[in-house]
Amino acid sequence: MEFDIFVEKVRTLVEKIAKERNMEVRVNAETVVKNNGCRLKCLSIFARGSNVSPSVYMERYYEQYNNGRMLQDIVEEIVDSYGDRREQGRLDISKFTDYDSVRDFIIMMLVNRELNSEMLTNAPYIPFEDLAIVFRWLAVKSPESIGTSLVTNRDIRRWGVNVRELYDIASENTRRLFPEHVENLVSLLMRQYGIDVKKDGMAENNPEKDPEKDMYIITNSYYTNGAAAMLYPGVLARCADMLDGDIYIIPSSIHEVLFVKAGNEVDAKDIIECIILANKNIVKKSEKLSDNLYIYRRREDKVEILK
Structure with missing residues (x-):
């Protein structure tokens, strides 16, 4: 089954089953432009009287279908998930036109400038080396989901x-809203994934052994769009003080950056090769931040691309 046919079939069945469960909904199939110009197909499910719609991205479901998952199982999962989330209710979008109503919920995000050049023609941003600091309005924030909308040039003209x-x-x-989180990378892996550093061959990176030789992560408390946390005042200075020197900043993804002590038996060329390979083979296209390696110079309190 071709992808577009699959999406339409799922859309029809989701609407049908939702109505059978007494959910009065309208289901639309839409193409959404995400970060780095990625275009994804999604279903938007609108309840009566609501202008909030969860976006259900279809690419992963299509992959599951091609791997043998039953269509009915996919549809029921989507409807079940919507049923759990629909209590978000109605969002007053009209507040977005009033700056005083939204100013406390305007947040920033760090993205690749070149890959988002089309988006940036219509949005305010601040250049940051090869990156761009863009702004979003936080509409929904809960333990289960975060919903934001891009702030455009039209918006800031309206707000003055x-x-x-x-x-x-x-x-x-x-x-x-999203406090920074800085942690030893091995400690994070041990805590979140139960990885045994000795058993898995990472004992040399044990955080109790030599902190200055370790790799660390900078993100936020939600681990979402956390690369921007390195821009918070004083964060990079504190990280450099931890390691008592300049630090290399590795753009792992839009969700986090990694850092190590600069020149500490670390070959910058090797790191750059790893960044490029990871972006090519591991990092999702929509989550790529940069192929470059950065250095934070502690004395100058400055970030620049390492060339």
């Missing part, structure tokens, strides 16, 4: 604010 003012408020809001 400039990009610098937007950055100042977004920097404050993002740190308040």
Whole structure:
């Protein structure tokens, strides 16, 4: 079954089964442009009287279908998931036109500038080396989901604010709503995935052995769009102080960056090769941040691409 036919079949069945369960819904199939220009097909499920719609991306379900998963099973999972989330209710989008109503929920995100060049023609941003700091309005924030909308040039004209003012408020809001999280990478793997550093051959990176030789992660408390956490005032300075020197910043993805002590028996060329390979083979296209390696120079309090 071709992908577009699959999407339409799922859309029809989701609408049918939802109505059989007394859910009055309208289901639309839409193409959504995501980060880095990625276009994804999704189902938007609207309840009566609601202008909030969860986006159900179809690519992974199509892959599951081609691997033998039953169509009915996929449809029922989507309907069940929607039933669990529909209590989000109605969102007053009209508030978005009033700056005083949204200013406390404007946040920032770090993206690749070249890969998002089309989007940036219509959105305010601040260049940051080969990256761009963009701004989003936080519409939904819960343990299960985060919903945001891109702030456009039209929005800031309506609000009567400039990009610098937007950055100042977004920097404050993002740190308040999504506090930074800095942790030894091995400790994170041990805590989240139960990896035994001795058993899995990473004992040389044991955080209790030599902190200055370890790799660390900078993200936020939600582990989502956390690369921007390195922009919070004082974060990079604190990280450099931890390792008592300049640090290499590795753009792991839009969700986090990694850092190690610069020049600490680490070959920058090897790191750059690893970044490029990871972006090519592991990191999702929509989550890629950069192929470059950065250095934070502690004395100058400055980030730059390492060339």
